[in-house]
Amino acid sequence: MSRRGNLDVSPPIHRGMKDRLDKDLFKKSIPVLGVKVTPEKVHNIMKSEPLRSHVLDLPKVTKVLHAPDGQRIIVLRVSSESELSPETQEFLRSESAELVKHTVDLDYDYWSVEEILDAILPEELIAEAPRGYAGCGHIAHINLNKEYLPYKHIIGQLILDKIPTIKTVVNKTENIGNQFRVFPMELLAGEPNYEVTHHEQGCKFVFDFSKVYWNSRLGTEHERLVNLFTPNDVVADVFAGVGPFAIPASKRGSAVLANDLNPESFKYLQRNIEGNKVSRYARAFNEDGRVFIRKSVSLAYDRPFPSYIPPKSQSERKKEAKVQRHARGTNVPKPSSPENRAPPRRRITQYVMNLPDSAITFLDAFRGLLSPENVGKRDLSGVYDKASLPMVHCYCFTKEFEEDKAAADIRQRVEEKLGAPLDEKASFHHVRSVAPNKEMFCVSFRLSPEVVLAS
Template identity: 60%
Template sequence: MSKGISSQLILPKGRGFGLKDGVLDKDQFRKVIPVLAAKVPPEKAGVLLKAPALKRALIDVPKVKSVARGPDQQRLVLFRYTDQADLSPEALEFLQSESAELVSHELTFDYDYWSSDEVIHAILPEELEAEAPSGFAVVGHIAHLNLRPQYLPYKHVIGQVILDKNPSVRTVVNKLDNISTQFRVFSMELLAGDPDFVVTQSENDCRFTFDFREVYWNSRLHTEHERLIAKFSKQDLIADVFAGVGPFAIPAAKKGCAVLANDLNPSSFKYLTLNIAENKVGALVRAFCEDGREFIRQAFNRAWDEPLAPVLPPKIRRTEQKEIRAGERPAPPPGPPRNRIGHFVMNLPDTAILFLDAFRGVLSRANAGERDLSGLYGEASMPMIHTHCFTRELEPAKAEEDIRLRVEEQIGHALGEDATFHWVRSVAPQKEMYCVSFRLPRAVAFAS
């Protein structure tokens, strides 16, 4: 009995396959495999495909159609075998009853046929195959990897394979270990494709443009962005302390919120400003480029001194618009300007907790000066603080205890029972990301 086609579609594995002088050699991936086929008129192809006698014999290979064009407008129904002897007696009898002619047909499988995982597994030495890199994140047109040291000798070949196999990718980079501690920006090296690092990424019905080398962006956080933004009311005024290029601030503004958005990184501020304009939310977002602690201390004063745009009135029907233009009815009045901050977002998980001490006395005379902010903030209307952080505790109860202690140490006050601890994602085998949300204690805000 001959081997079925599936067994012949296994790429050889081992050191050097698919490489020539260390460079990807696509010709080595070309395979030409003869298969058995039944040549029939076009109208009979469907009959053969549905025949119970042929069900187990038909070709079953991904990305290969069961019917091919033959000579003289005939059709070739393909089988999984190369030899007529492998067909069952029932299959042969049925083909004979349908006057089908058995012929040999060549199928060509080239480099384009194989998946990126199959190619990478074939290229790597056997000892590296088990944990071969398969996943990568995509930001705009950039695919970025985080290769382990043992795979670095093959980094450019791996990059080329990913580039070849993903049409939307134009640039492949590898993140390096070193990281800018101030702005949390990774160094990266180009593995394949264009050296174009300015990307446009869509998220939450917004478009974000930025230089991936110069700012922090994590596509895995899109659900966390959605989760927090869902908590905001369009009447809210939001203060985004570590805004980056705007993944919280701009969708919140699209929802109708007013936003004070800040980032210390000049490149983040540059693209934040650009994205505010491109998403047409300039009337609702004010951008700042300063230290997060200073931004917190000044946010309440700024909102008091220069209230942000009022809530837009609800959309009205065309007939009502005509009546307003004709003076037959008054236009709906806009809401009052917004000067009370309802939420602080602090998405800098590595160090955000350390900035919470900036809230001590933030509404006191020592910080507010002659502004009397006490009327804006009753006990139940104090702003919510959403602080992202890391913990080494893997059990939820221990993680909550760890985060609670660190937060309380910084604000100098116990968290209320309404504080929530939301697990965001696992960052590493011993590192979890959480978001702790709590209402700023009035005693902390007005402390002397």
């Protein structure tokens, strides 16, 4: 029960309400006392020591009212005079303040999602009741356990009504997504509009939440990896989704080949590349991951990326404009752009593989990656160097919770697929606990000559 002083301000209980949220039933009138004073006295009396602690302090409820006779009423959190101490009563008399009756009316808009839910759910369901949602643009996404399903539309309507930025509420209906990691979902409340605009790492992502993979909980991991990359890198993102690694990496100057097999992800990936103005450094592909890995070296070699030019500061732009104005009409040669001087980027330096269920099973695609059978007659000498072959960042799940055991389990599965040992510098980063006995890790390692030149 929610109390303010002696007042019970919790919503009325309506257990058993299921299919439809009847907002009209959430009304409560609470009798209280008010102190009637002249407008000039309001401030001093409210702040005075004897009265201060008795003034009503409910969020969203006015504490000073205008009386029809021009006086003001300071609303108190007591319902009878006997709840005021003798000193307070004496103080009010000395100020010629009159005690009057007043009613505080609360309705549906007053209470929070949790307070109303607690008034509706059977008592045995309250402790474990869903207390939050994952937000993605204008969509709130919840994952209800089956005992809460009879209340799903009420829960959806509550979130919709109470959270101003939310326009659509969905429930994930199964835990098993399809090949593209897209989960079936049902609309609980709001508009059936699933195209969202979501921001991460200063980039804007547009995508259809019902047709592509997106997980806002991976934001920190996306950022961690992108921070490892530099403008010297050419990154091949094998399972790119709508671009949460690829777009921020290219915005920071890395060149990126981004691939996803889901045609919907590919469509939004292209749209996000354009929308974030990174087409110079990012290209989208729509291939199976294995095919993409095999082609990646040739893709970067045949159509190298221009070197990175950092955006000019305002003062640099002004200075350049001045030089150009000065040079106009004279024979002063135009300064050559830094792009013309720096070599183009054609060597892949990083592979990102975020498909944790099965990414490890794609690792054999790196065997013979740089072999003539895979790259044809292309001359890779001077491009790839045995000592600095590409890094691979491969996401995976393991049942092992302890870092040592998890690393041993992952190492064994990775080495089996690569057909070669990982070097001792390989690192194993714990990303998050997905479920009991399901830990997500990222293993990062450098490809070895033995693997990439295997026949």
